[in-house]
Amino acid sequence: MTSLLIKNASQVVSPQAQVFRGKELGNLIVERDASIHIENGSIRAVGPFPELETAITNETTIIDAGGRVVMPGFVDSHSHLVFGGNRANEFAERCRGVSYEEIARRGGGIASTVKAIHQSPKEAIKKQAHLNLRRALNQGITTMEIKSGYGLSKETEIKLLEIITELKEEQPIELTATFLGAHAVPKGKNKTEYISEVLEMMPDASKYAQFCDVFCEEGYFSAEESKMILEAGKKAGMLPKMHVNQFHEIGGIQAAIEVGAVSADHLEVMNEQGIDLLAQTDIACTFLPGVSFFLNIPYAPARKMIDAGCIPALATDFNPGSSMTLSMQLLISMACTQMQVSVEEAICASTQNGALALQKSRVGCLLPGWQADLLILDTDNYRNMAYFFGENHIAAVIKKGKLVAQLKESA
Numbered sequence: 001m002t003s004l005l006i007k008n009a010s011q012v013v014s015p016q017a018q019v020f021r022g023k024e025l026g027n028l029i030v031e032r033d034a035s036i037h038i039e040n041g042s043i044r045a046v047g048p049f050p051e052l053e054t055a056i057t058n059e060t061t062i063i064d065a066g067g068r069v070v071m072p073g074f075v076d077s078h079s080h081l082v083f084g085g086n087r088a089n090e091f092a093e094r095c096r097g098v099s100y101e102e103i104a105r106r107g108g109g110i111a112s113t114v115k116a117i118h119q120s121p122k123e124a125i126k127k128q129a130h131l132n133l134r135r136a137l138n139q140g141i142t143t144m145e146i147k148s149g150y151g152l153s154k155e156t157e158i159k160l161l162e163i164i165t166e167l168k169e170e171q172p173i174e175l176t177a178t179f180l181g182a183h184a185v186p187k188g189k190n191k192t193e194y195i196s197e198v199l200e201m202m203p204d205a206s207k208y209a210q211f212c213d214v215f216c217e218e219g220y221f222s223a224e225e226s227k228m229i230l231e232a233g234k235k236a237g238m239l240p241k242m243h244v245n246q247f248h249e250i251g252g253i254q255a256a257i258e259v260g261a262v263s264a265d266h267l268e269v270m271n272e273q274g275i276d277l278l279a280q281t282d283i284a285c286t287f288l289p290g291v292s293f294f295l296n297i298p299y300a301p302a303r304k305m306i307d308a309g310c311i312p313a314l315a316t317d318f319n320p321g322s323s324m325t326l327s328m329q330l331l332i333s334m335a336c337t338q339m340q341v342s343v344e345e346a347i348c349a350s351t352q353n354g355a356l357a358l359q360k361s362r363v364g365c366l367l368p369g370w371q372a373d374l375l376i377l378d379t380d381n382y383r384n385m386a387y388f389f390g391e392n393h394i395a396a397v398i399k400k401g402k403l404v405a406q407l408k409e410s411a
């Protein structure tokens with residue numbers, strides 16, 4: 001049996017178990033001057049040190065939080081972390097005012113990432129993914145979803161899913177794979193042709209992926225096509241997720257509801273009807289403020305949606321074209337300042353609610369019986385994380401009761 005005691009936390013912060021929406025969402029549990037006892041990767045107790053002290057044995061490892069905050073590890077429920085190449089030069093062009101269309105005409109955009117995936121050996125793609133996973137861990141992400149979608153052919157899509165599956169065993173972040181064959185139509189193919197290829201990939205993809213996703217957007221896949229693809233994914237054993245309403249409302253919300261999506265992601269462009277419809281479902285509404293910031297497009301109407309009763313989740317959408325960040329802390333700050341979400345709601349959205357978007361139970365809270373994924377922050381007040389933005393406040397990361405990253409020693 002492994003036993004770990006974290007003592008001397010100024011605050012132990014946790015969402016309330018199973019509270020995903022509504023006014024209660026903002027009521028975080030904050031235990032002051034508390035300790036946490038962990039056994040075999042699960043939290044056994046949270047409380048004052050004298051109450052937990054009796055459980056200490058010779059085998060117990062003790063970590064002194066040094067009067068700092070302890071909170072749940074971040075659950076990033078939407079990322080495209082496995083990719084090839086780098087688009088920094090393209091970004092610089094865009095900043096100089098070159099249009100996205102012009103960049104695409106020169107062979108940039110998603111086509112350049114697809115090309116890099118086709119040309120790179122698996123080991124090179126994996127090496128880059130490992131570097132980025134280390135960055136994610138150092139930013140406090142302990143659970144993460146990764147999508148395929150830069151292969152756009154059977155061979156390369158399966159190669160990406162294989163890589164994600166191998167990465168699960170090779171580093172501490174808990175990973176979930178999503179099949180996103182329907183990310184875009186590859187150059188030189190017509191859409192009908194490519195959709196039937198995607199359908200043919202399903203049986204193999206489902207050996208690796210828990211979820212199936214589609215980019216439902218004008219110029220990509222229509223609501224009807226998305227529904228058909230996701231129904232086929234379900235038949236193959238993958239649960240549906242959707243990229244929806246990023247630039248246009250094309251009936252994707254209705255499609256997400258009809259197909260029983262686990263999450264609807266993006267939602268930058270929402271009308272009242274769509275908000276009301278989502279509020280009546282258990283679909284996690286995943287906001288990706290990094291994209292709005294990076295592309296300078298409107299933010300999702302998160303405040304309105306939370307007030308209407310939607311379930312908010314917050315994720316990085318880490319990808320080389322539209323959201324090159326792994327900082328959930330920065331996204332929490334953006335949710336607060338740009339989307340009028342409270343600090344407390346933003347914390348819930350990036351922990352327990354992210355876990356809901358990945359159908360993971362007992363992840364995202366610091367309560368007895370829950371998985372011991374937690375962060376020690378280099379501050380005595382959790383609100384500093386949103387307030388002092390652009391700073392990495394992570395001092396240490398613990399995954400399933402094991403110290404997996406130590407960035408700052410106790411003060």
Ligand SMILES: [Zn+2]
Binds near residue numbers: 079317
């Ligand atoms: Zn995405």
